[in-house]
Amino acid sequence: MALLSVLETIPLSALAVALALLFALYKHIVHPVFFSPLAGIPNAHWSAPLSRLWILNHRRCRRDTFAVHKAHQDYGPIVRLAPNEVSVNSVDGGLRVIYAGGFEKGDWYSNVFSNYGVKPMFAMEEHAAHSRRKRMVSNIYAKSTVQGSPSMQRIANILLDDRFIPVLKVLAASDQPVEFYTVFGAITTDFTSAYVFGLQNSTNYVQQPEMGVKFFGDFKARQQYQFWPQELPRFTGFLQYIGLLHWIVPSWVGPANQDLENWVIEMSDKSEATVRLDGSLQEDHPEDWPTVYAQLRSAFLKEAETKEGRDVSVEKVVADHRLAIASELLDHTLAGFDTSSITLTFLAWELSLLHNAQWQERLHEELKGLQPGWDAKEIDALPVLHAALMETLRLHAAIPGNQPRITPAGASLGPPEHTIKGVPANVRVQAQAWSLHRNAEVFHDPETWNPGRWLDSSAAELKEMQRWFWAFGSGGRMCVGSNLAMVNMKAIIAAIWGTFKTSVAADDGMVHNGGYVAEPIGKNGHCLLLTLESR
Ligand code: HEM
Numbered sequence: 001m002a003l004l005s006v007l008e009t010i011p012l013s014a015l016a017v018a019l020a021l022l023f024a025l026y027k028h029i030v031h032p033v034f035f036s037p038l039a040g041i042p043n044a045h046w047s048a049p050l051s052r053l054w055i056l057n058h059r060r061c062r063r064d065t066f067a068v069h070k071a072h073q074d075y076g077p078i079v080r081l082a083p084n085e086v087s088v089n090s091v092d093g094g095l096r097v098i099y100a101g102g103f104e105k106g107d108w109y110s111n112v113f114s115n116y117g118v119k120p121m122f123a124m125e126e127h128a129a130h131s132r133r134k135r136m137v138s139n140i141y142a143k144s145t146v147q148g149s150p151s152m153q154r155i156a157n158i159l160l161d162d163r164f165i166p167v168l169k170v171l172a173a174s175d176q177p178v179e180f181y182t183v184f185g186a187i188t189t190d191f192t193s194a195y196v197f198g199l200q201n202s203t204n205y206v207q208q209p210e211m212g213v214k215f216f217g218d219f220k221a222r223q224q225y226q227f228w229p230q231e232l233p234r235f236t237g238f239l240q241y242i243g244l245l246h247w248i249v250p251s252w253v254g255p256a257n258q259d260l261e262n263w264v265i266e267m268s269d270k271s272e273a274t275v276r277l278d279g280s281l282q283e284d285h286p287e288d289w290p291t292v293y294a295q296l297r298s299a300f301l302k303e304a305e306t307k308e309g310r311d312v313s314v315e316k317v318v319a320d321h322r323l324a325i326a327s328e329l330l331d332h333t334l335a336g337f338d339t340s341s342i343t344l345t346f347l348a349w350e351l352s353l354l355h356n357a358q359w360q361e362r363l364h365e366e367l368k369g370l371q372p373g374w375d376a377k378e379i380d381a382l383p384v385l386h387a388a389l390m391e392t393l394r395l396h397a398a399i400p401g402n403q404p405r406i407t408p409a410g411a412s413l414g415p416p417e418h419t420i421k422g423v424p425a426n427v428r429v430q431a432q433a434w435s436l437h438r439n440a441e442v443f444h445d446p447e448t449w450n451p452g453r454w455l456d457s458s459a460a461e462l463k464e465m466q467r468w469f470w471a472f473g474s475g476g477r478m479c480v481g482s483n484l485a486m487v488n489m490k491a492i493i494a495a496i497w498g499t500f501k502t503s504v505a506a507d508d509g510m511v512h513n514g515g516y517v518a519e520p521i522g523k524n525g526h527c528l529l530l531t532l533e534s535r
């Protein structure tokens with residue numbers, strides 16, 4: 001009776017406020033901390049069930065890969081990063097469920113990875129559209145296609161024999177140490193863009209390094225300011241709406257991005273003209289054939305013919321898909337150069353360190369027996385070269401950071417003994433190569449760069465290492481360019497250490513960035529200065 005009469009004295013509005021507060025308290029504190037199915041997962045930070053602040057701040061500073069790794073070391077193979085975000089570090093209950101299981105990407109990719117306002121497949125959220133696009137190009141990136149491609153063969157001959165090795169010889173003769181991150185940026189861009197757009201219509205940064213430097217600068221600008229639109233799209237949209245976007249993204253990022261888009265559409269338009277040339281270019285000058293461009297173009301034509309009949313206008317189909325093609329190919333060009341040049345820079349560093357001198361010698365011995373002509377299959381079969389590259393992709397994965405996906409309703413996450421059942425829909429889940437590649441049970445002494453582990457392990461051990469190897473991701477969204485990347489990187493490695501000897505002149509910039517991509521951070525204006533000597 002007493003309680004009721006007290007209640008009667010409280011105004012209705014105050015009661016409503018109190019109820020709303022109670023509800024908010026339940027929704028944002030009591031439920032996430034105690035009753036959510038995710039409450040059973042160890043917290044990466046005490047605040048994780050309550051707010052995204054902890055992980056967002058690490059992402060803003062691009063050190064989230066390390067913070068998440070530390071959390072896995074401290075709290076096990078499944079950790080909660082935020083009220084609605086989980087990281088899993090295992091194959092069973094992790095990679096196999098999330099990536100082989102085809103969990104969708106969510107808007108994390110499409111928020112920032114669009115070009116010309118059109119999404120490339122990397123950014124496509126929807127499963128059907130993505131797999132239609134991937135089927136259009138996967139054949140030209142298949143291992144047998146790349147290794148047997150007359151275009152790629154001629155491109156390798158010209159790029160390495162006529163451009164790369166002569167330029168390196170001049171640099172070696174100058175007795176000045178050479179900054180290799182830019183050297184690798186140039187040769188990997190030239191390789192990728194030549195396969196995509198044809199050699200004559202693509203870049204020649206090896207011989208025009210100043211143009212390469214401009215392009216790398218534009219690319220870094222674009223990359224550096226991704227955090228806000230990617231992680232806080234609504235807040236960023238609001239700032240843009242009220243005209244204050246420059247608070248978080250400097251005004252020169254827009255023009256840098258524009259320059260990148262102009263650069264690619266120009267190459268793309270040249271490729272269109274090349275495809276229309278009469279005659280036998282593809283047979284006589286396979287290096288100039290725009291392999292990827294031509295494939296994508298003819299796939300769009302076929303699609304239009306299926307839909308609209310045989311008499312569709314080629315001009316119209318090409319015009320209608322001009323931006324979609326350019327957007328896709330811009331993405332391949334950037335994906336190809338950045339990741340490969342990061343990998344090669346860390347490989348060059350490891351090989352050039354004094355304590356790894358025996359590996360550089362073993363590699364050189366192996367390369368001495370190579371026939372001239374850069375035959376992709378012959379190079380691919382060299383065991384020391386393969387081991388050194390695999391070990392670099394393991395310890396220095398170019399994309400070591402989170403690859404987020406969205407849960408469907410009712411998933412089970414985490415390896416046996418750590419499994420969380422009945423995970424609700426729309427939870428952001430991730431795995432990261434950095435942590436998978438540092439599992440000491442699979443990779444003994446994981447922090448040591450030791451190509452020997454890929455040469456001397458038993459068949460069973462190797463199989464387990466392959467299962468945990470995740471440099472190219474896995475499942476339906478796995479890297480489409482991994483075979484092209486392997487062929488190109490191996491040819492570049494063979495060209496350098498077959499001809500030259502390298503040692504470290506300065507490497508204080510060789511620290512990984514801790515975000516999605518792990519480029520060397522660079523210090524004092526350089527990342528990796530190597531002394532280069534002809535053999
Ligand atoms: C060392 C070299 C490379 C590494 C380490 C690498 C790594 C990766 C990884 C980890 C992914 C999955 C990313 C995610 O889901 O968040 C990916 C996707 C992708 N990569 Fe690569 N990549 C390399 C070279 C290349 C090259 C040369 C190309 C292009 C020719 C390429 C094109 C792509 C594309 C188009 C996707 C998106 C695939 C899809 O959404 O289905 N990559 N790559």
Ligand SMILES: *[C@@H]1O[C@H](CO)[C@@H](O)[C@H](O)[C@H]1NC(C)=O
Pocket residue numbers: 198200201270274281288
């Ligand atoms: C593009 O490549 C084709 C084929 O090699 C060549 O004929 C054409 O001149 C090139 N276009 C430009 C603008 O360089």
